[in-house]
């Protein structure tokens with residue numbers, strides 16, 4: 218598995234497994250002089266952690282990040298920043314009885330075929346527990362971006378057929394209202410409808426999919442390097458690296474199939490002597506380069522593979538079996554909820570890297 222690093226200049230390498238001793242990340246290339254504390258990282262981790270509400274997994278992850286290197290007297294030094302989070306609330310014994318069953322929607326079949334070994338305890342390296350590293354690194358990237366007046370907010374846009382339709386308010390209000398909601402949905406009516414859907418699906422011992430939207434404001438013109446470092450290409454790669462993500466769109470995305478060029482083109486205008494567009498169907502990117510308009514995108518997450526409902530499957534000896542999750546198994550009824558801070562972090566990692574890359578594009 219030689220692909221645990223991401224980014225060109227702001228480069229992260231993640232390590233660890235779900236039920237291993239600890240999990241962590243090394244960040245290379247973060248400029249010196251940035252103020253960052255364990256608390257700032259821990260705040261973002263608390264948003265990602267399960268057990269925040271009854272709409273996520275009841276598993277308790279009291280994650281506490283510790284910065285091991287690269288920070289002196291609260292400021293980054295330019296040296297690699299190493300962050301560790303010890304794994305605490307794991308009970309591997311529950312997985313013993315199902316360790317030889319191919320779990321529908323899970324990664325154990327493909328990992329077994331590819332590596333000949335699978336760490337079945339909580340899904341090992343395939344587990345979403347690994348996104349702890351992404352969020353920890355994302356906290357540093359967000360701080361670096363904020364220092365450059367770039368801010369990102371993600372929120373839950375849709376679960377099943379409940380969609381947030383209202384126009385987005387300013388980014389600060391969007392962020393505050395998103396965090397107030399137990400399901401990270403900024404619109405009260407949709408939030409309540411989503412909670413009702415989650416309650417119902419839990420009763421049915423099943424799970425649901427959802428969509429997370431992100432908006433990045435303050436992104437200057439000129440980030441993104443054609444051909445293979447286009448900003449949306451890197452966003453797509455980052456977002457599709459999140460477990461259970463199944464699609465990525467930039468701007469109006471797949472919806473533009475319903476429009477004509479005359480409707481889809483964003484018309485250039487001058488406002489306060491600055492070039493802008495009067496709409497933003499492109500989602501802030503033209504030719505793989507940021508246009509100065511807000512960057513917007515969406516990520517769709519499949520329904521959680523672990524469900525309490527019994528499912529037919531086979532075991533590693535190719536026998537037909539019925540899979541029932543062990544009593545007391547803990548899982549998310551809709552992973553898109555907890556994916557919100559992860560999408561925000563992934564967007565921050567991509568933009569931080571693009572910002573540093575831009576510094577080398579012209580005299």
Ligand SMILES: Cc1cc2nc3c(=O)[nH]c(=O)nc-3n(C[C@H](O)[C@H](O)[C@H](O)COP(=O)(O)O)c2cc1C
Nearest residue numbers: 323324343344345460461522523548549552555556
């Ligand atoms: C925040 C988050 C939480 C998740 N929690 C669970 C879970 O509780 N149970 C589960 O089966 N899958 C969960 N997943 C999804 C699996 O990790 C993922 O579906 C699996 O590894 C297979 O990968 P794939 O869906 O990308 O193909 C979660 C994903 C995310 C992003």
